[in-house]
Amino acid sequence: xxxxxxxxxxxxxxxxxxxxxxxxxxxxxxxxxxxxxxxxxxxxxxxxxxxxxxxxxxxxxxxxxxxxxxxxxxxxxxxxxxxxxxxxxxxxxxxxxxxxxxxxxxxxxxxxxxxxxxxxxxxxxxxxxxxxxxxxxxxxxxxxxxxxxxxxxxxxxxxxxxxxxxxxxxxxxxxxxxxxxxxxxxxxxxxxxxxxxxxxxxxxxxxxxxxxxxxxxxxxxxxxxxxxxxxxxxxxxxxxxxxxxxxxxxxxxx
Amino acid sequence: xxxxxxxxxxxxxxxxxxxxxxxxxxxxxxxxxxxxxxxxxxxxxxxxxxxxxxxxxxxxxxxxxxxxxxxxxxxxxxxxxxxxxxxxxxxxxxxxxxxxxxxxxxxxxxxxxxxxxxxxxxxxxxxxxxxxxxxxxxxxxxxxxxxxxxxxxxxxxxxxxxxxxxxxxxxxxxxxxxxxxxxxxxxxxxxxxxxxxxxxxxxxxxxxxxxxxxxxxxxxxxxxxxxxxxxxxxxxxxxxxxxxxxxxxxxxxx
DNA sequence: CCCCGCCGTTTGTCCGGACAACCGAACTTC
DNA sequence: GAAGTTCGGTTGTCCGGACAAACGGCGGGG
Numbered sequence: 001x002x003x004x005x006x007x008x009x010x011x012x013x014x015x016x017x018x019x020x021x022x023x024x025x026x027x028x029x030x031x032x033x034x035x036x037x038x039x040x041x042x043x044x045x046x047x048x049x050x051x052x053x054x055x056x057x058x059x060x061x062x063x064x065x066x067x068x069x070x071x072x073x074x075x076x077x078x079x080x081x082x083x084x085x086x087x088x089x090x091x092x093x094x095x096x097x098x099x100x101x102x103x104x105x106x107x108x109x110x111x112x113x114x115x116x117x118x119x120x121x122x123x124x125x126x127x128x129x130x131x132x133x134x135x136x137x138x139x140x141x142x143x144x145x146x147x148x149x150x151x152x153x154x155x156x157x158x159x160x161x162x163x164x165x166x167x168x169x170x171x172x173x174x175x176x177x178x179x180x181x182x183x184x185x186x187x188x189x190x191x192x193x194x195x196x197x198x199x200x201x202x203x204x205x206x207x208x209x210x211x212x213x214x215x216x217x218x219x220x221x222x223x224x225x226x227x228x229x230x231x232x233x234x235x236x237x238x239x240x241x242x243x244x245x246x247x248x249x250x251x252x253x254x
Numbered sequence: 255x256x257x258x259x260x261x262x263x264x265x266x267x268x269x270x271x272x273x274x275x276x277x278x279x280x281x282x283x284x285x286x287x288x289x290x291x292x293x294x295x296x297x298x299x300x301x302x303x304x305x306x307x308x309x310x311x312x313x314x315x316x317x318x319x320x321x322x323x324x325x326x327x328x329x330x331x332x333x334x335x336x337x338x339x340x341x342x343x344x345x346x347x348x349x350x351x352x353x354x355x356x357x358x359x360x361x362x363x364x365x366x367x368x369x370x371x372x373x374x375x376x377x378x379x380x381x382x383x384x385x386x387x388x389x390x391x392x393x394x395x396x397x398x399x400x401x402x403x404x405x406x407x408x409x410x411x412x413x414x415x416x417x418x419x420x421x422x423x424x425x426x427x428x429x430x431x432x433x434x435x436x437x438x439x440x441x442x443x444x445x446x447x448x449x450x451x452x453x454x455x456x457x458x459x460x461x462x463x464x465x466x467x468x469x470x471x472x473x474x475x476x477x478x479x480x481x482x483x484x485x486x487x488x489x490x491x492x493x494x495x496x497x498x499x500x501x502x503x504x505x506x507x508x
Numbered sequence: 509c510c511c512c513g514c515c516g517t518t519t520g521t522c523c524g525g526a527c528a529a530c531c532g533a534a535c536t537t538c
Numbered sequence: 539g540a541a542g543t544t545c546g547g548t549t550g551t552c553c554g555g556a557c558a559a560a561c562g563g564c565g566g567g568g
Contacts, residue, residue: 081519082561089483197499198452198470216452216470229343245451336531
């Protein structure tokens with residue numbers, strides 16, 4: 001038995017700034033998250049009861065609970081009635097965000113690059129129209145890109161967006177991901193429907209990706225919606241299975 | 255302009271049972287969710303302000319807020335300060351749960367079946383030991399299964415569990431999924447780390463799945479943790495790409 | 509020695525109120 | 539007519555308190 005494991009955060013110093021416009025519960029949750037991240041709050045250690053914590057910080061219990069709850073939702077803390085709140089043992093990293101491949105590669109230390117093959121406006125095919133909830137033949141923007149890492153092709157990306165949603169500059173697309181541009185344009189992404197599968201590459205696809213014909217490729221189709229429910233993007237992507245796999249963490253809803 | 259779209263849930267009837275052990279906020283959130291599911295609350299319609307809703311139900315505003323917040327977390331509602339709470343327009347289905355293939359197939363109307371090929375205890379290989387956080391050579395349970403739908407092979411599943419975690423009956427495994435059994439045994443699943451990729455099937459794998467050698471297959475590796483942080487399961491799965499794809503919905507964290 | 513119930517601790521739920529921040533629309537002003 | 543301003547309505551944040559429910563350890567009884 002190590003007493004440390006249970007002593008927890010009693011001696012940890014947290015503080016809030018009431019003059020800040022940042023909500024108090026958010027200030028606290030950020031400090032707690034940072035302490036967990038840096039190991040100052042050891043996995044398995046108890047956080048100390050909410051009443052005392054509130055008292056030490058000069059906050060009310062609901063505010064402290066709100067801060068804790070946000071970290072529980074992130075999977076960093078676990079609450080047990082009659083026991084207390086403790087830091088989870090496992091290494092929780094990132095619970096599957098809606099991030100672009102560009103950000104993924106950049107975070108992994110790869111040097112991503114993009115080659116824009118097409119950036120045009122076309123009438124929507126039946127499949128694209130159905131995915132975006134538009135009438136067939138409506139004008140949509142088609143973006144075809146090749147994503148590279150360390151100069152090697154990684155994926156072939158086709159995206160369709162409703163025309164007029166916002167202007168897409170090819171130069172900007174070379175330097176960052178699509179989602180970053182959409183967020184910057186004031187579009188609030190809300191949810192996405194995805195399908196991940198696999199198939200054999202056609203000769204043309206193999207050519208583009210540097211794989212032989214018939215090589216296995218990962219496929220992903222995704223429709224993204226904003227918070228008004230409009231479909232704002234439909235993508236059909238192909239990844240080199242020999243060089244890429246989707247990695248993510250998911251949490252279980254209690 | 256249709257007034258209906260904004261009139262919202264004013265005339266909808268909700269009620270709570272204070273003698274029930276089910277929390278009041280949960281009763282309300284279930285009724286709201288059912289109303290949305292059945293279309294009684296139209297997409298885009300406003301929910302009516304929280305104060306009135308609380309008054310009509312004889313609840314306090316925090317309780318109503320808690321009910322609404324749980325549906326916001328599920329992606330069914332969107333709140334806008336100064337505007338109100340409205341039902342999202344898009345069809346939100348299921349935000350990617352940690353569910354077994356068995357449940358997925360059953361929900362899709364396929365008739366799943368399982369053939370248990372192996373159910374033994376063996377010393378852990380280096381790979382399995384690393385995934386489960388055990389010492390190499392520690393005894394682990396190995397379960398090898400073939401999953402069928404409509405009598406056709408769909409996937410080949412290999413799972414390793416720490417020995418002694420709970421007893422696995424082959425007969426039970428034929429009738430349901432692994433996660434359901436684990437939950438029934440009192441193990442609270444907390445999070446999982448997954449990797450989804452693709453490759454060509456070996457001759458042996460093709461034989462088992464009814465695919466030619468070299469056919470593309472989807473691969474998934476998954477390590478599942480309980481809420482104490484222990485790894486409770488490691489799985490290495492292969493799916494017929496011609497017959498199966500992962501479909502899921504994901505929400506954007508605000 | 510083992511099982512069972514008691515009891516303190518801690519989180520879960522719920523209340524009622526207060527003020528701030530924000531949005532949209534009506535209004536005023538130029 | 540257009541732009542800026544005010545104002546009502548709604549959600550966001552925060553407080554202090556109260557009781558209930560679950561867990562774990564303790565002691566008593568078999």
